[in-house]
Amino acid sequence: MSLRIKLLFLSLMTLILPWAGWQYAQRMETTLRHGQEESLITTADVLSRVVASQPELLYRFPDELREGFDPARGDLFAPLLSTTPLLDGFADEWPIPSRPVAGFDATAGVRLGVFGRYMYAYFETRDADVRYENPTAEFPASEGTTRVVFLTRDEFDRERAWSITAVAPGPAIARTSEVGSPWRTSPDELQHITGVWRATAGGYAVELRVPISMFGEQLAVFALNHDGLASQTPTLGKLHTASDALRERLDQYTPRGLRVSVVDQRGWLLARAGSVEIGGSAEYAALRQDEDGFARSIYRRLFGGRDAVVVPYGLPYGMWGSPVDAARQGENAAIWFEPAGGEPSLVRAAVPVHFGEQVLAALVVEQPAEQLAVVREDALTRLLNLTLLATLFSVVITLAFAARLSQRIRRLSRAVASALTPEGRLEPRIPDTKARDELGTLARSYSTLLSRLKEHTSYLQTLGTKLSHELRTPLTIVSSSLDNLASDESLPPSSQNYLNRARTGTGRLHAILTAMTEANRVEQIIDHTERVEFDLGELVRNVGQAYSATFPQVQLEARIAEGPNPFAGSPDLIAQMLDKLMDNAADFCPPGGKVSLSLDRLPGEYVLSLSNEGPALPPHLDGRLFESLVSARTQPDTKPHLGLGLYIVRLIAESHRGSVSAENLPDGSGVCVSVRLPGI
Incomplete structure (x- = not known):
């Protein structure tokens, strides 16, 4: 993280x-x-x-409290009405419960309500065969007509009934009725009962206003057809009313x-x-104006939910x-x-x-x-807004500080990672060494370490030249002394072997000193060699022909791209690079093995490849084969090898803005070294 x-x-x-x-x-x-x-x-x-x-205000009759009220058994309830219903025979203004209520049917049946000293009733039924009252007929005019009967019983078990008829859709006519079939009516109309009779698509509806004193403890409302048959069995249910008092x-x-x-x-x-x-305070009104703000609505969703749903x-x-x-x-x-x-x-x-x-x-x-x-x-909005602003400010400042700190750390990391160049040189340019914090102390420590490492590396790099210079004079004296000793005829034959071994040893010492100074000479030659334009294919072809005679122990195959292959560089350095590659390939190739030299021309570059049969590259040298003083040889040899040959190849390739790489052949039979050089 x-x-x-x-x-x-x-x-x-x-x-x-x-x-x-x-x-x-x-x-x-x-x-x-x-x-x-x-x-x-x-x-x-x-x-x-x-x-x-005043408990008498709660219930019109004491039995209501004692026996209870249950609409499921036919009991009726008359709530208090907020306004006076318009007597028009329509039920659209009658209140409907906000949830299902047992015993209440919003589409049919009877509805009751209390407003002031009156009971309002709405009754609707389905009867397509409606017979209206004939106003010219003699008494009883209501006989043989369709009627709505209200049957009530008081607390003394006295029953009373009245029927509602009409001569046509319009005003309703109320008369006292006998209790029991055929529910005969009296000729006198009840003037204190008013209402409307309305024809519906499937029957009729009646809306009435009746003094509440005319209702007893129980009530049944039902319809009679023109034959005097009830639409339902008259069943008296408890009449429970709200109390206007x-x-x-x-x-x-x-x-x-x-x-x-x-x-x-x-x-x-x-x-x-x-x-x-x-x-209605001004402060509270101002709070309410902002109650639907965006922030408050979010907080209400996040932290709300304590109140119950209505x-x-x-x-x-x-x-x-x-x-x-x-x-x-x-x-x-x-x-x-x-x-x-x-x-x-x-x-x-x-x-x-x-x-x-x-x-x-x-x-x-x-x-x-x-x-x-x-x-x-x-209060929550103010609190959360302030704390969120403080948190946002803290996050921004922290992120800015973290970005600055991360930038300094990355810059220090890049400087340390690039302190050692691909050429093996140390460049101890460390940033932030003047900073007065912990990163400044760390940068100064890195700078000191790299400076000392550069001094040590510089000493090691010049050590070969110094040793070569210091050792050549005594080695020359030893060599000349051995030559003089070899010319002495008085030397016994038994000492000749020791003399030959000493001369061989001095020769090896000369070769080692030459190899130690060769890399430094190559770097100096690279810096001062003049670049010319020449045919790279011709150079490779000539060098390949020379290698065939120089390395007879291997089978050399050369493949050169056809046509002119112009290249700008140093022919001597390219030839020296090929000498190192060929010498390395011949050393690892078994006697009679195959060595392939090829030059391919690709868009914008040349690929110079030299492959040989033999052992594969060891895994521990992956990525380090072209470094100084690195050698893949594991067997002793008569020739001194200090691991500088492929290092010189890399120096020459990079001096020509190219690159060098080595990989095992696909079939594992050997190694291929490829040098990529830019074309003209």
Whole structure:
């Protein structure tokens, strides 16, 4: 992992600051929420005592509390209506629960609602054979007509019925009816019942307004055809209504900005008063204007989700779910809800309404939590924005510092890597040696080390010349003395062998001294040799012919590119380079082996190759074969080899802006050395 990546990760550790701030804000918000919940539960408990002081406002009849209410068995519920329905025979303005409610059918059946002192009813059925009342017929005019019958029973088991007919689609006619088949009607119309009869595609619909005092404890609504047959078996169900009197009572005690609801033991809404309102301070209004900002929306997604999703209560018919269910079981509870349904974020608290040991109902108090949520989001936004800016600034500064530091390290690394040139010379030019930090100290240490290494290398490079100069004089004296001794006729024959061995040794010493100084002479010759234009192919051809006679122990094959092969360089140096290559190839090629010399002309360059049969290149010399004092010979030889031949080949190739390489033959039978030289 690079230094910049490490420093980047280190700078990203500053992100712990916004996380810690968020944790602190969450803890503070939890404390504030708990306090607001307790305050709202206390308010709800006080209001529940007010409701419990008049239990008769909760239920029209005591049996409703004792026997319960269940729409699944045919019981009907009449919620409070927010506005007076328009009596037009259409159901589009009748409220539909916000979630499925047992016993409620939005497409058919009867719907009830309470507004003021009146009960509103909507009834729809499918009966294509509708018989309207004949206004000219004698009494009973309603006999033999299609009718809708309302059957009610009070708490004393007294039953009462009235039927609804019409002479045509339009105003409905209400008359008192006998209880039981054939449900005969009286001639007098009930003027306090008004309504509309509307024909539908598959039947008819009736919408009525009836004084609520005409309804008893139970109710059944059904249709009679013109034969007096009921569309369904008349079954009286409990009639459960919301309480407008209870709503008026709640209006007197509900604080501003709160919404108070009372539900019975099964969750059906009995009354509701007040409304949730958002605070109107200038500071809060300014916060709300920015609540949908880009940054805040991101933070809300990242750190939101603490509030519960709004439960789709069956309003205006009932309220179920948390915390209402807990209050119906006799427990206090509160919960926070996300904004939904056109309402702001809410905190909802519910407490039971006790009458002695009995739970009569549940009282629900709702308060807008939008202000706390917006203030919390604003505080979090400010905190996170500042910490993120600080983190971004820290990351940028760290990356800039890391880039500068990495650049200095890479520059120092490149300088150290290139201190030793391909020619084997040391160039100890180290940057940042004047810097006063740790990298400056390291650069100065490298510079000192390379300077001393250059001095040592320079000494080693001139050591051969110095030794050659110092050893040639005594070696010449020894050689001349041996020559004089050999000319002495008085030398006994037994000493002749020792004399020959001494002369052979001095000859080898002369060859070694010559090889040690040859590389230095070649470098000097390269620097002062004049470049001329000549035919490289002709030179290689002539040299190849000479090698055939010079190295008779090998089979030499020469292949030269056809046509003129112009080249600019030193013919003597090229010939010397070929001499070194041929000498090296002949040494490694077995007697009678094959040596191939070729010159190929490629676009923009010449490729001069010399391959020989014999052993492959040893792996440990990979990439080092053309360095100074490196030799691949492992067997002793009579000729001195100091590893300078291929080094001289490289010097001559590079002096002509070329390159040299060696590789094993594809079949592993030998080695091929290739020299690439630029063409004209």
